[in-house]
Amino acid sequence: MEFKSLTNIETSFKQIRLYALLFVCLCIVVCGFALWQSYAFAQAQREKVYVLDGGKSLMLALSQDVALNRPVEAREHIRRFHELFFTLSPDKQAIENNMKRAFDISDKSTYDYYKDLAEKGYYNRIISGNIQQRIEIDSILCDFDTHPYDVHTYARQFIIRSSNITERTLVTTCRLQNSVRSDNNPQGFVLENFRVLENRDISTKKR
Numbered sequence: 001m002e003f004k005s006l007t008n009i010e011t012s013f014k015q016i017r018l019y020a021l022l023f024v025c026l027c028i029v030v031c032g033f034a035l036w037q038s039y040a041f042a043q044a045q046r047e048k049v050y051v052l053d054g055g056k057s058l059m060l061a062l063s064q065d066v067a068l069n070r071p072v073e074a075r076e077h078i079r080r081f082h083e084l085f086f087t088l089s090p091d092k093q094a095i096e097n098n099m100k101r102a103f104d105i106s107d108k109s110t111y112d113y114y115k116d117l118a119e120k121g122y123y124n125r126i127i128s129g130n131i132q133q134r135i136e137i138d139s140i141l142c143d144f145d146t147h148p149y150d151v152h153t154y155a156r157q158f159i160i161r162s163s164n165i166t167e168r169t170l171v172t173t174c175r176l177q178n179s180v181r182s183d184n185n186p187q188g189f190v191l192e193n194f195r196v197l198e199n200r201d202i203s204t205k206k207r
Contacts, residue, residue: 074176075140077187078151081105085114086157086170088126088133095123104184106191109174113194132160135170148175148192157199164206171198 084102088095103111117123126133136156143150151174159166174194181188 071142071144073187074142074144074149074151074189077105077176077189077191078140078142078153078174079137080187081110081191082135082137082153082155082172085110086133086135086155088123088131090127090130090132092123092127095126101184105187105189106174106194109192109194113196130162134158134160142176148177150175152197156202162207164204166204167202169198169200169202170196172196 081102084098087098099114103114125131134157136158138154138156140154141152153170153172153174155170155172157168157170159168172195175192177190177192179185179188179190
């Protein structure tokens with residue numbers, strides 16, 4: 001009878017030890033899950049920025065990885081450069097202002113192209129002939145697999161005279177180099193090795 005009692009005590013002790021071990025394991029799992037959820041919640045909160053709007057109300061702004069927006073910023077950088085460089089009016093000051101802003105986001109290759117056109121009297125003819133010039137971007141192809149990024153731009157150029165409108169096809173190529181963001185260069189790129197591959201008349205319509 002005494003041996004049976006000892007056997008029951010030993011069995012009960014093993015069960016209690018097993019339950020205790022299971023309880024400890026459960027506590028470890030619960031604590032680990034709670035820590036993981038706390039970290040995830042803290043990470044999500046760090047991505048939120050609250051901005052005070054005029055001292056009256058709070059607006060929520062979400063942060064994200066800067067690299068996710070680089071393709072969009074690259075295309076906008078290319079689009080902005082072409083608009084500045086190829087949109088012209090018969091005003092010398094306006095042309096110079098546009099060119100200065102285009103040079104701020106590009107390297108010397110664009111300045112060399114501008115000087116070549118200036119020496120050929122291109123801008124003087126724009127001014128003397130009272131000619132307007134504008135550009136429409138059709139597509140921008142960027143290769144983001146390697147840096148600097150190779151870019152091809154396809155656009156249409158419109159030469160607007162008092163008597164007619166000439167439409168031209170424009171194809172350019174360049175490379176984009178990552179750079180420091182500034183007020184003059186908000187996208188943080190520098191346009192390099194700019195070249196015009198094609199620029200020819202498509203049609204001319206009388207006004």
